[in-house]
Amino acid sequence: MCARAEDAALLERMEVLANDRICEGVGIVTLAAPRIAASVRPGQFVHLKVGSGTSVLLRRPFSVHRASGDAIEILYQVLGRGTRELSLRGAGDALDAIGPLGNGWTMPDGLTHALLVAGGLGAAPMGMLAERLSQRGVAVSFAQGAPNVSRLVARGLFESVSRRYECSTDDGSEGSRGLVTEVSARLLEAHPPDIVYACGPEAMQRAVASQALAAGVPCQVSLERLMACGVGACLSCVVGTVRGPERACFEGPVFDAADVLWDPSEIPPGH
Amino acid sequence: MVDMSAKIGSLILRNPVMTASGTFGSGREYARFVDLEKLGALVTKGVSLRPWRGNSSPRIAETASGMLNSIGLQNPGVEVFCERDLAWLADIDVPVIVNVSGHSVEEYVAVIERLEREKSVAAYEVNISCPNVDAGGMAFGTECAPAAEVTRACRRASSRPLIVKLSPNVTDVAAIAKAVESEGADAVSLINTLLGMSIDASTRRPRLARVVGGLSGPAVKPVALRMVWQVAAAVRVPVVGMGGIMSAEDAVEFLLAGATAVAIGTANFVDPASTTRILSGLEAYCRDNAVERVADLTGALVTEG
Numbered sequence: 001m002c003a004r005a006e007d008a009a010l011l012e013r014m015e016v017l018a019n020d021r022i023c024e025g026v027g028i029v030t031l032a033a034p035r036i037a038a039s040v041r042p043g044q045f046v047h048l049k050v051g052s053g054t055s056v057l058l059r060r061p062f063s064v065h066r067a068s069g070d071a072i073e074i075l076y077q078v079l080g081r082g083t084r085e086l087s088l089r090g091a092g093d094a095l096d097a098i099g100p101l102g103n104g105w106t107m108p109d110g111l112t113h114a115l116l117v118a119g120g121l122g123a124a125p126m127g128m129l130a131e132r133l134s135q136r137g138v139a140v141s142f143a144q145g146a147p148n149v150s151r152l153v154a155r156g157l158f159e160s161v162s163r164r165y166e167c168s169t170d171d172g173s174e175g176s177r178g179l180v181t182e183v184s185a186r187l188l189e190a191h192p193p194d195i196v197y198a199c200g201p202e203a204m205q206r207a208v209a210s211q212a213l214a215a216g217v218p219c220q221v222s223l224e225r226l227m228a229c230g231v232g233a234c235l236s237c238v239v240g241t242v243r244g245p246e247r248a249c250f251e252g253p254v255f256d257a258a259d260v261l262w263d264p265s266e267i268p269p270g271h
Numbered sequence: 272m273v274d275m276s277a278k279i280g281s282l283i284l285r286n287p288v289m290t291a292s293g294t295f296g297s298g299r300e301y302a303r304f305v306d307l308e309k310l311g312a313l314v315t316k317g318v319s320l321r322p323w324r325g326n327s328s329p330r331i332a333e334t335a336s337g338m339l340n341s342i343g344l345q346n347p348g349v350e351v352f353c354e355r356d357l358a359w360l361a362d363i364d365v366p367v368i369v370n371v372s373g374h375s376v377e378e379y380v381a382v383i384e385r386l387e388r389e390k391s392v393a394a395y396e397v398n399i400s401c402p403n404v405d406a407g408g409m410a411f412g413t414e415c416a417p418a419a420e421v422t423r424a425c426r427r428a429s430s431r432p433l434i435v436k437l438s439p440n441v442t443d444v445a446a447i448a449k450a451v452e453s454e455g456a457d458a459v460s461l462i463n464t465l466l467g468m469s470i471d472a473s474t475r476r477p478r479l480a481r482v483v484g485g486l487s488g489p490a491v492k493p494v495a496l497r498m499v500w501q502v503a504a505a506v507r508v509p510v511v512g513m514g515g516i517m518s519a520e521d522a523v524e525f526l527l528a529g530a531t532a533v534a535i536g537t538a539n540f541v542d543p544a545s546t547t548r549i550l551s552g553l554e555a556y557c558r559d560n561a562v563e564r565v566a567d568l569t570g571a572l573v574t575e576g
Contacts, residue, residue, distance in 0.1 A: 011304060011543060049541065054336040054489045054517065058540060081333070098543065226331050228338065228540040231303070233296035233316075235342050236331040245324060245345060250300075 043104025119200020145180025280457030291536030337490030503529020519552025
């Protein structure tokens, strides 16, 4: 009566192996998770119970940044109560996790060149993607944007697997001064890719999507929504699409940008 | 062996643990975590006559030991519900209670009339208490006359047990309960969510797109217990108690306050196996306390001495 084993997403206690601060307000937590490490696909997420008791009641969804051996890595920024709780967990602590969940990035056959665009913590779901593309022999161009040089998170990884890496910062402390969408526009024109993958603030993703689609290049975006259940039941995390409202936790979090209705006014009003 | 059965009108449940509407989809999403056939009953997400798109995002906000939601009863309409959800549920041996929503009395009746043609429905829960829609919903549940009117019309349309889900956003919940009982409700369920609000001081904006929404989770449990206790004292029909139940102990408290069955809602989001975990704990409580029938706990609150 239970669903088939291959789509089982189970509840599990995971040990924290490490929780390192990588710059102001940003950390990377490594969890012992053999089952998830073996099965997670780039762009999928885990739903973590970060607090004990009921004060931080709901789980929080986190993209899996990387998976290697028996461990997964999660990149997070301390923005609210949940991420503050996560930042307090240390080696030896245990966290309840559900996952892997959702539909991640798709890598169509025959890709030769992909452009990845990450704004801020939009770098989180990009780690595994960049690695897998590179392993498949797909040339990766990477555009990364952040407020300043210290916030170009996971830059070392991205540079090491990319054929071409360019960045921008708000303060000009590294790369060009300005928005990552200027970098992506330049790269799209100079080195047209077969596909664009984008994650970051929604306005940035929307801008990158419109650049890509205008150039006739397919684009995927990983959208963030507040989630409660994470498994498709509560309808908290809906995204407006040409097919109607879809769940970021179930049909997403990765969507084909051509299907996304970005403007709430495009979506017919409540009932 | 503890007798765990619970009686809701003519419906005999194998145990008193149900799901709360809107927190469990139609069960499919949770079949990976829970053996649905162990549940006392599965209460579906609200179903309306036509598809409802629901409200804008953000639709939830976490609050102290609770959450606000303003989903707005997004659902694909009764036709798709029958074809997709009920068809899937047909193979599963669990009583299915369909939560019925409408903008008007006629819409509630039309949904029930459509569902009467489906074999795999055990009962209806009439939702007169959703705080997140502009027309219908809670508007029917906050005064006696409209609550009675919806109940009367649904009663006429239905051959199956009728549970009416009550709003806590009222001064005298017992009066509403009596009004729906007198129109033929076989049971009442409560509480739906409490109308609330959350503000982000840094942006000066409401945290919900619709500004207000329904509060649920452990934060509402004392209010829910009080209302279940008041209603159980006022009506003869069974009461389905819910509101912030996270543990078997919480469930026992609702039974003691007068509930015949309990529903698990927000807890499903935190622990997707909450329902069966609470069921096992409830059975263990009965064993440990020499309670032979779980029904003996209903209303067994001790107030003297």
